[in-house]
Amino acid sequence: MKLGLNLGYWQRNADDATDAVLAAERLGYDSVWTAEAYGSDAFTPLAWYGARTSRIKLGTSVVQLSARTPVATAMTAMTLDxxxxxxxxxxxxxxGPQVVEGWYGRPFAKPLARTREYVxxxxxxWRREAxxxxxxxxxxLPLPGELGKPLKLITHPLRPDIPVYLGAEGPKNVALAAEIGQGWLPLFAFPSKIEEMYGAALADRGPDFEIAAMVMVVISDDVRSALDGVKMMLTLYIGGMGAKHRNFHADIIGRMGYAEAAEHIQALYLAxxxxxxxxxxxxxxxxxxxxVGPPGRIKERLELWHKSPVTSLLVMGPRDEDSLRTVRDLVLS
Known part of the structure; x- marks a missing residue:
């Protein structure tokens, strides 16, 4: 199993994670990832960390389709690569529709068709074949009319096949990732339930297909407090990160077997x-x-992840070198 560091959103100058990224690279982490929602973008911090490192892979988890046209994302990706x-x-x-329509002012309809076309x-x-x-x-492309004409990228990419991962939660979107992508980025993964929830969607994935799961890690002897930290994050995502009648995060929790709880949590949050x-x-x-918990407990819980189809753990939480080393030793030993 590979190991990555997921930094999430960049928030302010004090959130410069260069020291953590350099530590992760020294410790043999395979990748570091950044994110965007409606604050910082994903590419700028990644370029910042990329300029200070030499080996660790650089991932976006995820870049939002509606934030940029396909060619704008392709140009930025090519340049950074x-x-x-x-x-x-x-x-x-x-x-989701709350961000796409509320922040970017774009229609959310037909996300799967838009994703396929975008990729x-x-x-x-990148291929520059025509x-x-x-x-x-x-x-x-080009926009129908008399002024536009098809264009080819001026700069030759370093790689004509930059790996594309899809952030997907619904089974149809996961199936699309397996069909057209090199990887899938699940936000919430319950390792013992992945096959049950997504086995059919992942059936046609290639042998090199990556499942890079984001997982919150809290090393602490106080298991109760550590679990409460995870629950705080879940409260926001289930309760408020989505429209009332279309919250994909609440939907995935429902598919894990907690549909009644998810509905109740969202109702309480919105009230x-x-x-x-x-x-x-x-x-x-x-x-x-x-x-979460002390290292021994985390080691025991890791067995479920090793038995799952997950190929990479993208850990969220640890930033200091000692904690990153502990996670490294637990995951890769």
């Missing part, structure tokens, strides 16, 4: 009763998607 010696892992995702255009850009064209309804929503998160759920 070139400057860092071919280390980019490009994670992309449709996000196809990016690959056309001027880029697309007759799809979402990103027509302003956030303390009650937090208390309604089942401990079993928080424990199942995370790795």
């Amino acid at each position: 070139h400057l860092t010696g071919g280390r980019l892992l490009l994670g992309v995702g449709a996000s 196809d255009i990016m690959r056309q850009v 001027p880029v064209t697309s007759d799809g309804p979402h990103y027509p 302003g009763r956030r303390d009650e929503a937090f208390k309604a998160i089942p401990d079993e759920l928080a424990d199942g998607i995370s790795l």
